[in-house]
Amino acid sequence: MKPSSRAAVAKAAATKKAAPKKPAAKKSAPEKAAVKRNGAAKPVARPAKKPGSAGGAKKATSTPKKAARGTLPARAARKRPEPAVAPASKKPVAPKPPRVPKKAVAVAAHAPEAPPRPPVARPAPRPKFKPLAPIVEFVAPPPPPPPPKPVVTLTVATRQSALAMVQTELAVAHLMQRLEGFDFRILPLVTTGDRQLEWSLEQEGGKGLFIGELESxxxxxRADIAIHSAKDLPTDETAGLVLAGFLPREDPRDVLVIRKELPRPNSVATGSPRRRQQLARQFTKAVFSEIRGNVETRIRKILEGVADSTVLAQAGLNRLKIHESPGMRFQVLPLAVSVPAVGQGAVAVQCRPELAAKLAPALDEVTRRAVLLERAFLRKMGGGCHTAFAVHYDGIGVHLFHDACGYQRFSVTPEEAVQPERVAARILGELKLDV
Known part of the structure; x- marks a missing residue:
């Protein structure tokens, strides 16, 4: 060591001894641990700076803490990091999972998906308690219905033929649907026309042959109601009886029943002068003969060869549901060829006057208006149902046939039809048929 250095060290030592002692600086926890581990280290004297420099004076007057920080043990403690000791009060921290490389992530992205987990059965929800029903005030029950009115049984008189029975059943069903408090009992009767099957209606006169027993x-x-085919009724009403009304009208046209192999009839069997005179204008070479019996009997006679053809009402065929027969052809005749009889296709309801007011609202008004208009024409002509005169009103016009003028048609509105006598007098006056 140089002499000058030794002198400086000695001088610094003397100065340190002369200076008052300061309390030792407190050591930090790392320094205390280092001292305990390495033992007490002697302080190493550092070379002092020149007295004249400001740095030297500042170093000399430094705080004990700075002086202690500058010792070698303190430096060694700072250089050697000690393991962190977790406080006793805190839980140990779990180590972080290792980072997955990017390549591993890419491979995992393309890996097959794991199968879906089966659904976990959840416990059924607990049933909810239903709220109590609100308290309803007591309501008195409705009063009992009044006792039913006593049912009045009406006896219905009719012919005993198949067609007459069907028409009577239709009339009873129609009235029962529209009237309350009534029941019906059917009384079949045999009329004079039914008994005298060999009579010629044209010679004996057919007026009243099929209604006399019913009116009696x-x-x-013995009966309250009588059911008639409207075309069987004479124009003069019987004293003490009235027409309450009519059922809805069926198809009123005539039907030619002829053998299938014949285009035109060579012979026609009919007991109606009206039909005979009209068809004679169409089939000029045909031979006409008379035939009696109901619908089935007439068809059977044509099959047996009595004649090539006969004429029947379409309304009767419809009600009996007869639309065909082996070896026969059913040909409907237009109104211009064969004008129907007055009231054909309509079913009349006859009774005593005191019952007519109850039955009339349940019957058909349109049919009543048409039949009353047709009967007004027949009354003006003074004929019955077997006169060679035919009138039919279809709601818009009157179709008329007479041997003197042939077929005629006149327009008649429903408003005009409510005055049947005036309409009949006007049309017959124009044709000069009013007698």
Whole structure:
């Protein structure tokens, strides 16, 4: 060591001894641990700076803390990091999972998906308690219905033929649907026309042959209602009886029943002068003969060869549901060829006057207006149902046939039809047929 250095060290030592002692600086926890581990280290004297420099004076007057920080043990403690000791009060921290490389992530992205987990059965929800029903005030029950009115049984007189029975059943069903408090009992009767099957209606006169027994039952009180085919009724009403009304009208046209192999009839069997005179204008070479019996009987006679053809009402065929027969052809005749009889296709309801007011609202008004207009024409002509005169009103016009003028048609509105006598007098006056 140089002499000058030794002198400086000695001088610094003397100065340190002369200076008052300061309390030792407190050591930090790392320094205390280092001292305990390495033992007490002697302080190493550092070369002092020149007295004249400001740095030297500042170093000399430094705080004990700075002086202690500059010792070698303190430096060694700072250089050697000690393991961190977790406080006793805190839980140990779990180590972080290792980072997955990017390549591993890419491979995992393309890996097959794991199968879906089966659904976990959840416990059924607990049933909810239903709220109590609100308290309803007591309501008195409705009063009992009144006792039913006593049912009045009406006796219905009719012919006993198949067609007459069907028409009577239709009339009873129609009235029962529209009237309350009534029941019906059917009384079949045999009329004079039914018994005298060999009579010629044209020679004997057919006026009243099929209604006499029915009207007698009404007048004697054995029946309350009588059901007729409207075309069988004479124009003069019987004293003490009235027409309450009519059922809805069926198809009123005539039907030619002819053998299938014949285009035109060579012979026609009919008991109606009206049909015979009209068809004679169409089939000029045909031979006409008379035939009696109901619908089935007439068809059977044509099959047996009595004649090539006969004429029947379409309304009767419809009600009996007869639309065909082996070896026969059913040909409907237009109104211009064969004008129907007055009231054809309509079913009339006859009764005593005191019952007519109850039955009339349940019957058909359109049919009543048409039939009353047709009967007004027949009354003006003074004929019955077997006169060679035919009138039919279809709601818009009157179709008329007479041997003197042939077929005629006149327009008649429904408003004009409510005055049947005036309409009949006007049309017959124009044709000069009013007698």
């Amino acid at each position: 039952a009404l007048l004697e009180g």
